[in-house]
Amino acid sequence: SKATVSVLNWTYPTHTLLKLQFLYLIGPIQHTHTHTHTHGTMGARAVLAAACCALASAENHAVIVAGFSGYNMAYSIQSSMNDVWHRLVGRGVPQSNIVALMFDDAKDSGFNPFPGQLFTFPGNDSRDVRHGTVIDYTGASVTPERILAVLTGNATAAGGKVLQSGPDDDVFVYFMSHGDEKVFHVDKEPLHAADLHAAFEEMHAKKMYKQLVFHIESCFSGTVIAGLPDNLGITAVSSVNDTISSMWNCPHFGGGTVHGVNMHNCLTGVFEFSFFNLVGHSGDATKSLTLG
Numbered sequence: 001s002k003a004t005v006s007v008l009n010w011t012y013p014t015h016t017l018l019k020l021q022f023l024y025l026i027g028p029i030q031h032t033h034t035h036t037h038t039h040g041t042m043g044a045r046a047v048l049a050a051a052c053c054a055l056a057s058a059e060n061h062a063v064i065v066a067g068f069s070g071y072n073m074a075y076s077i078q079s080s081m082n083d084v085w086h087r088l089v090g091r092g093v094p095q096s097n098i099v100a101l102m103f104d105d106a107k108d109s110g111f112n113p114f115p116g117q118l119f120t121f122p123g124n125d126s127r128d129v130r131h132g133t134v135i136d137y138t139g140a141s142v143t144p145e146r147i148l149a150v151l152t153g154n155a156t157a158a159g160g161k162v163l164q165s166g167p168d169d170d171v172f173v174y175f176m177s178h179g180d181e182k183v184f185h186v187d188k189e190p191l192h193a194a195d196l197h198a199a200f201e202e203m204h205a206k207k208m209y210k211q212l213v214f215h216i217e218s219c220f221s222g223t224v225i226a227g228l229p230d231n232l233g234i235t236a237v238s239s240v241n242d243t244i245s246s247m248w249n250c251p252h253f254g255g256g257t258v259h260g261v262n263m264h265n266c267l268t269g270v271f272e273f274s275f276f277n278l279v280g281h282s283g284d285a286t287k288s289l290t291l292g
Helices: 075-090 144-151 193-205 221-225 270-279
Strands: 004-007 010-013 037-039 060-066 098-102 170-176 183-186 189-192 211-217 234-238 288-290
Touching: 060 075, 060 144, 075 098, 075 170, 075 270, 098 144, 144 189, 144 193, 183 193, 183 221, 189 193, 193 211, 193 221, 211 221, 221 234
Parallel strands: 010 288, 037 234, 060 098, 060 170, 170 211, 211 234
Antiparallel strands: 004 010, 183 189
């Protein structure tokens, strides 16, 4: 039988040549890595597994990052991270086990027709995903150095809440921002892939997880997970491969309409939109994500 990693009922196979398949997209999928590295692309289709995968008895933890500021450049990035926060809580992850980092300025932009609110889906029944979300680091406190400190549990360097997981715990790490080759942008500052890999290696050495899923959406995100050592027990999922920009991956190109108002902006990225549809709008924990 195929080996899998199940984190928050999102199930990822390991030690196979992986293909990532998502909803609403047409075309060939691309995949280049074996073991636990997976790439999604604009051209993937989705498969939803009906079977429920039981959560481990250990605790679940998460570090979620929206790495860019502004309304035009970061609305979808910030809205998506807030949606993920609610989905994690809906799957039983204690708020105390989630560390969220986000510039948190898109909601207050003068361009936002719904001040203080963020939406990831169009329609008259779209819900404000910013409502109720607890953000631990905002504005200038969101830096590459602080993200690395949070991941490695270094409270002194972080100056606040950090990941406090143990050897029997499952950890979900979610990054969304803009990117370049081997770089995840934290606004105008680069978080280099080499530094992120070193942080994952430190987490592994400290026995901070049993299973870890790293989910990243940015341009050239495949280059960020490329070269991640296979012996760390990490399943890494990127929105695109080593050569593709995801800049125009907008499912609501031209702007999604929310409660009758055209947002004139992307509400979320294609990869995230497909992922959210895959796990369902309701947060139903009886559904699981199977890649293979």
